[in-house]
Every structure is written in structure tokens, then in C-alpha cells.
Amino acid sequence: MLDILVAGGGYVGLSVAAAIKQAAPHLSVEVIEAAPEDAWRKDPRASAIIAAASRMLEVLGAWEAIAPETQPINSMVVTDSQTGDPVRPVFLTFDGDAGGGDGRPFAHMVPNTAMTGALIDACNRFGVALSHGVAVSAFRTGEASTEVTLSNGETRTARLLVACDGVRSKLRDMAGIKYVRWDYGQSGIVTTVEHERPHNGVAEEHFLPAGPFAILPLKGNRSSLVWTEATRDADRLVAGDDFLFEEELERRFGQKLGALKVVGDKRAFPLGLTLARAFVAPRFALVGDAAHGVHPISGQGLNLGLKDVAALAETVVEADRLGLDIGSLAVLERYQTWRRFDTFRMGVTTDVLNRLFSNDIGPVRLVRDFGLGLVDRMPALKSWFIGQAAGVAGPGDPRLLAGVPL
Structure with a gap:
């Protein structure tokens, strides 16, 4: 019998398996992933990893391999304008220092392939079993364990089943956990561009009438884009002519970094808010997007999942050290x-920010621009916002987020 079965082999699933197995080597942990073994090597995207998450990855021994591929975000600029405005006034700027005394920036841009590869290596190093090309087709929870049926007909028995299978989690439905969801009628276009001039590690978020347009620096003269549009417009842009796409892109990106060239796949993802009504059930825990999906306006979606990892790992490891049943509802309630x-x-x-900034109503724009300018002129408040964005760990937060081993 396994101690822990993790369903979902993305960053969150691999991280929770590695964190638990590193701190409690005697526990048996397996990760199952529906995608083929090498599918992650074809992911062209990049993700913003906040300082707290990078500290956790450092403890797991994954950050050393990731760091050479990253681009630190040295500063951030926030503007609010119409799409065709020739000048975009800057209302808010953040420097990149997250605090904490180690000079770490509040975020790094990390290629998804680098992060996944480093986490797979960590899991292999700690002795986590990895199985690809299989998914959970059913499970039945008993008093002392959960019996899991896989898509290939095999079965597993585990003391705890951890669901990391995404925002449309099938395991969440199988567990009977209800959730709240609504769509924004928006989609996020994600792609990578090359530009003539260096970005100097500056991230930009332009609040435009259709939604935020984020420019996130990558290594070299490249940037990752998260471009919010109404779903019908996003689908049209992604499916349409490359020349038209680049023309519309240039209107939003501007000319300050010189000529642009799209070098990554163009993909559009529907945006919405999903919140599970419960994160746990007997011998079952939701982690990452399976528990919550938020708008990318703050860049916190993946990082929320990595915070879940730190909390669940600490909950499970401490319960095991006390001789408690790691899958009992009483133990899992602490994580929830x-x-x-x-x-x-x-x-x-994120819901309020998206509704506030994804419009072109004059009086609303005046109020939000006044608020941004006020924050920019108050150093203490600005530092607090940077700390929140970086996930700076406080006294009651999981230890991994402060870089402290379990």
C-alpha cells in the first residue's frame, strides 16, 4: 500500500511529492500523469515564480538547475490607457527587491521546461515513483485507505490521494466536492516575442479597455505575453492571419523595444474564477488549480498552488512525525x-481588479488612476504590496516558503 498517491504530474504535483518525500523518506509516494512521459519537453511557455516559491524550490534542490534559465524581474511598471494612445502615463512602479535580506527579486520568469525537468530530477533523487500515460478513472474511500482504479486497469491503494489535475478537476467531481465558477467572457492569449532592444528585466502591465496586457521579460531579447481580450476577439486573433496578429500586438506592445517578432505558439485560454467549497475530504486533498483558479491579472495562479504545496507538505510531514494518520480528515483540516x-x-x-480595470468608463478610470498614483507615492504601502506579491512568509506561514526545510 502506498502512503500517498498524487494524481497530476505538473509543477504542483511534482512539487508536493518531492517536498513530502524529501522530509519523510520512509513514506512511499507515487505520481501519476495522464500525459506521455516527454510531453513536458514541448511546452514553450514560461511562468512567473515569486520569491517565496523560489525559496521552496531551493530547499527541494531544484532551484540550482532552474536558476541559469531564469530572468529576474528587476522592476515593474503599471500603466492605464486606451489601446491607441500614443503615450501611456505610468501610474505605479515597483522595484524588484522582495525583502528578506538575500537580495532576491520579487519574481523570476522561468521556462516551464526548466522547472518541470528540475522537479522530475528532484523526485527521482528522493525516490518518488513516476508513472506516465495513466489517469485516475475511479476511486473508493474506505476507513483506512483509498482504492484507486487507473485508466490502464491497474489499481493502487493509498492512505492519501492528492488531486493536482487542474481547474477542471475530474477527481474533485468524483469526490463530490462542489465549487463556485463563473466565466469572465475573456481569454488570455499567451505567446513569446523577440524584440530588437533589451528589456533590462522590466515587466510591464498595461491596463487596456479589454483587460490587462502583461509583458514579462525572458532571458535574452525576448518577452512572454499574457494578453487579455474578449473571448471572441482572442479566438479570432489566434486563428487568423499572422500579419494581422502582429499588427494588433504592436498597437498594444508599443515601439520602445524596437521591431517585434512572434516566436512562440499563439494560444488562447478561457479566463474565469473557480473556487472549491472544500479543499479536503477523508483521505483526499485538492491542491493547486484543482482547488482554485483565478484571473492572471496578478500573476499569482501557479504561485497559489505552490503555497498549497508548502502547506500540505508541512501538514502531512508533521502529522507523520507525531504518529497520526496522514489521511484522516482531522489532519487534513489543518491544511484546509x-x-x-x-x-x-x-x-x-483578482475578480475585483479585473472588473475595475477591464473597462473604459471615464469616472472609474479617474478613481483607479488616482488610487495607483497614491500607492506610488507611499513607500511603506508600496513595500507592503511588493511583499504580498513576493509571498514574503510571516510567522504563521509554511516554513518552506521562508526557505526553511521541514
């Missing part, structure tokens, strides 16, 4: 209490 309020708060925050 730790994470549910934070994710609810972030869900509400």
Missing part, C-alpha cells in the same frame, strides 16, 4: 484552514 482563506482572498482580489 491554512489555505482556504488565502485563496478566497486572492480570488476576490
Whole structure:
């Protein structure tokens, strides 16, 4: 019998398996992933990893391999304008220091392939079993264990089943956990561009009438884009002519970095808010997007999942050291209490920000621009926002987020 079966071999699933196995080597942990073994090597995207998450990855021994491929975000600029405005006034700027005394920036841009590869290596090093090309087709929870049926007909028995299978989680439905979801009628276009001039590690977020347009620096003269549009417009742009796409892109990106060239796949992802009503059930835990999906306006979606990892790993490891049943509801409730309020708060925050900034109503624009300018002129408040964005760990937060081993 396994101690822990993790369903989902993305960053979150691999991270939670590595974190638990590193701190409690005697526990048996397996990760199953529906995608083929080498599918992750074809992912052209990059993700923003906040300082707290990079500290956790450092503890797991993964950051050393990731770091050479990263681009630190040295500063961030926030503007608010119409799409065709020739000048975009800057209302808010952040420097990149997250605090904490180690000079770490509040975020790095990390290629997804680098992060996945480093986490797979960590899992192999710690003795986590990895199985690809299989998914959970059913499970039945008993008093002392959960019996899991896989898509290939095999079965597993585990004391704890951890669902990391994404925002449309099938395991969440199998567990009977209800959730709240609504769509924004928006999609996020994700792609990579090359430009003539260096970005100097500056990230930009332009609030445009259709939604935020984020320019995130990558290594070299490249940037990752997260471009929010109404779903019908996003689908049209992605499916349409490359020349038209680049023309519309240039209108939003501007000319300050010189000529642009799209070098990555163009993909559009529907945007919405999803919050599970519960994160746990007997011998079952939701982690990452399976528990919550938020708007990318704050760049916190993946990082919320990595915070879940730190909380669940600490909950399980401490319970095991005390001789408690790691899959019992009484133990798992600590994880739920730790994470549910934070994710609810972030869900509400991103929802309000998206509604506030994804419009072109004159009086609303005046109020939001005044608010941005006020924050920019208050160093203490600005530092607090940077700390929140970086996930700076406080006294009651999971130890891994402060870079402290379990």
C-alpha cells in the first residue's frame, strides 16, 4: 500500500511529492500523469515564480538547475490607457527587491521546461515513483485507505490521494466536492516575442479597455505575453492571419523595444474564477488549480498552488512525525484552514481588479488612476504590496516558503 498517491504530474504535483518525500523518506509516494512521459519537453511557455516559491524550490534542490534559465524581474511598471494612445502615463512602479535580506527579486520568469525537468530530477533523487500515460478513472474511500482504479486497469491503494489535475478537476467531481465558477467572457492569449532592444528585466502591465496586457521579460531579447481580450476577439486573433496578429500586438506592445517578432505558439485560454467549497475530504486533498483558479491579472495562479504545496507538505510531514494518520480528515483540516482563506482572498482580489480595470468608463478610470498614483507615492504601502506579491512568509506561514526545510 502506498502512503500517498498524487494524481497530476505538473509543477504542483511534482512539487508536493518531492517536498513530502524529501522530509519523510520512509513514506512511499507515487505520481501519476495522464500525459506521455516527454510531453513536458514541448511546452514553450514560461511562468512567473515569486520569491517565496523560489525559496521552496531551493530547499527541494531544484532551484540550482532552474536558476541559469531564469530572468529576474528587476522592476515593474503599471500603466492605464486606451489601446491607441500614443503615450501611456505610468501610474505605479515597483522595484524588484522582495525583502528578506538575500537580495532576491520579487519574481523570476522561468521556462516551464526548466522547472518541470528540475522537479522530475528532484523526485527521482528522493525516490518518488513516476508513472506516465495513466489517469485516475475511479476511486473508493474506505476507513483506512483509498482504492484507486487507473485508466490502464491497474489499481493502487493509498492512505492519501492528492488531486493536482487542474481547474477542471475530474477527481474533485468524483469526490463530490462542489465549487463556485463563473466565466469572465475573456481569454488570455499567451505567446513569446523577440524584440530588437533589451528589456533590462522590466515587466510591464498595461491596463487596456479589454483587460490587462502583461509583458514579462525572458532571458535574452525576448518577452512572454499574457494578453487579455474578449473571448471572441482572442479566438479570432489566434486563428487568423499572422500579419494581422502582429499588427494588433504592436498597437498594444508599443515601439520602445524596437521591431517585434512572434516566436512562440499563439494560444488562447478561457479566463474565469473557480473556487472549491472544500479543499479536503477523508483521505483526499485538492491542491493547486484543482482547488482554485483565478484571473492572471496578478500573476499569482501557479504561485497559489505552490503555497498549497508548502502547506500540505508541512501538514502531512508533521502529522507523520507525531504518529497520526496522514489521511484522516482531522489532519487534513489543518491544511484546509491554512489555505482556504488565502485563496478566497486572492480570488476576490483578482475578480475585483479585473472588473475595475477591464473597462473604459471615464469616472472609474479617474478613481483607479488616482488610487495607483497614491500607492506610488507611499513607500511603506508600496513595500507592503511588493511583499504580498513576493509571498514574503510571516510567522504563521509554511516554513518552506521562508526557505526553511521541514
